[in-house]
Amino acid sequence: EAAVTQSPRSKVAVTGGKVTLSCHQTNNHDYMYWYRQDTGHGLRLIHYSYVADSTEKGDIPDGYKASRPSQENFSLILELASLSQTAVYFCASSWDNYEQYFGPGTRLTVL
Amino acid sequence: GDSVTQTEGPVTLSEGTSLTVNCSYETKQYPTLFWYVQYPGEGPQLLFKVPKANEKGSSRGFEATYNKEATSFHLQKASVQESDSAVYYCALSERPSSSFSKLVFGQGTSLSVVP
Numbered sequence: 001e002a003a004v005t006q007s008p009r010s011k012v013a014v015t016g017g018k019v020t021l022s023c024h025q026t027n028n029h030d031y032m033y034w035y036r037q038d039t040g041h042g043l044r045l046i047h048y049s050y051v052a053d054s055t056e057k058g059d060i061p062d063g064y065k066a067s068r069p070s071q072e073n074f075s076l077i078l079e080l081a082s083l084s085q086t087a088v089y090f091c092a093s094s095w096d097n098y099e100q101y102f103g104p105g106t107r108l109t110v111l
Numbered sequence: 112g113d114s115v116t117q118t119e120g121p122v123t124l125s126e127g128t129s130l131t132v133n134c135s136y137e138t139k140q141y142p143t144l145f146w147y148v149q150y151p152g153e154g155p156q157l158l159f160k161v162p163k164a165n166e167k168g169s170s171r172g173f174e175a176t177y178n179k180e181a182t183s184f185h186l187q188k189a190s191v192q193e194s195d196s197a198v199y200y201c202a203l204s205e206r207p208s209s210s211f212s213k214l215v216f217g218q219g220t221s222l223s224v225v226p
Binding site: 004033040041042043044045048050056058090092098099100101102103104105 | 115143145152153154155156157160200204211212213214216217218219
């Protein structure tokens with residue numbers, strides 16, 4: 001079955017440290033997305049990509065980088081993690097950039 | 112930019128009662144509207160989508176009508192079950208460029224159904 005997987009599922013990081021969140025999809029989709037979820041804010045788009053080796057900024061890209069080395073893989077990188085980046089992060093994929101398929105999420109806690 | 116506003120949660124209902132989750136949106140475009148559902152420990156999944164005004168979408172007993180005049184897309188279910196306990200997200204498609212369309216989500220409404 002087609003799927004979007006994320007790793008790790010949870011992570012505790014220290015302030016100022018580097019964090020990499022990984023996403024892998026077997027949907028053969030061109031579009032991939034990174035969102036963060038915060039209570040009261042819903043899902044907000046951080047970065048997206050529609051082709052390998054290219055990424056675009058979403059609505060809240062500050063403090064985040066993204067990497068798309070292949071169609072299947074999309075990473076979110078926090079070079080200098082901060083307390084305000086504590087959240088749940090979701091990866092999603094889409095073939096038509098309308099209906100999106102989400103992964104199970106990564107719970108990140110920055111201390 | 113576009114925005115979506117939903118019923119404030121959390122909402123607690125008894126099994127067998129009816130549900131309405133209000134969703135209002137603001138846009139200058141003609142979006143597709145979506146309802147996503149997120150069960151505990153999982154990512155959001157599409158409940159249904161409606162691409163055209165005045166049409167209705169439905170799935171698993173839930174339904175919503177795309178009301179362009181009122182800019183609303185309220186989610187309804189006649190009789191909720193404990194298994195419907197989840198967070199519900201209303202969303203619309205926004206097209207910031209000719210080659211890309213993105214989803215704009217509401218803040219989510221948490222529903223708990225008690226026996």
